[in-house]
Amino acid sequence: MPGAWFAFHPDLWMLLPHARRREVFWLDFQGHQSLKHLIESLGVPHTEVGEVRRNGQPVGLSRTPAEGDRIEVFPAEPQSLPIPPRFVLDNHLGRLAAYLRMLGYDSLYRNDFADEELAQIAVQQERILLTRDRRLLMRKGIQYGHWVRSQNPREQVAEVVRRFCLNHRQGAFQRCLRCNTPLEAVSKESVLEQLEPLTRLYYDEFHRCPSCGQVYWKGSHYERMLDLIENLPGV
Missing domain, CATH: 3.10.20.30 (Beta-grasp domain)
Structure with a gap:
């Protein structure tokens, strides 16, 4: 042989x-x-x-x-791909999907994606497939993807930023963490009924997801997310 x-x-x-x-x-x-x-x-x-x-x-x-x-x-060396940096993530990477959305990247995720569906989305929509399943990346037609090494979400997002040379400071906080939809700036009056008393008192700038209705403002969680972004690898 x-x-x-x-x-x-x-x-x-x-x-x-x-x-x-x-x-x-x-x-x-x-x-x-x-x-x-x-x-x-x-x-x-x-x-x-x-x-x-x-x-x-x-x-x-x-x-x-x-x-x-x-x-x-x-x-594979760190590289910027010839397609927009849009992602689809497997069922084990929900927190990573939220972090990528926080950075402003279009990131599709559901906790019930079938392997065949993930592969089809990656191929048909030219998305980068992120997965912990090596065999999924070997499917026919998969051109762009990455096997995520770490099991820690913070390390995972740093890994993806480094691998695809993402400019993670350009579009942060512009996308819904829950459903991936771009956010819209709204007046405080339009979301007043959704706010807790202290939020009404101390915050005046708000964004809302036009799809799921989630409201966002720059509370203590915002500072924690800023800290994560500032500690990501540079591009």
């Missing part, structure tokens, strides 16, 4: 089976299998792959290796 030598950058080792987490290993393959197929068969989604070299020369993932080739696989 033909095979080739594979060397993955250490940043990708966490995605490989334990037995493959070493500098160089031999991989058998059958027929004309593409590098994309072989790399994903080892557990590394193509969205996590940057440059690939065959015998020292950069090649595309559609290329097929030959007997005895040496394949080097490097991680």
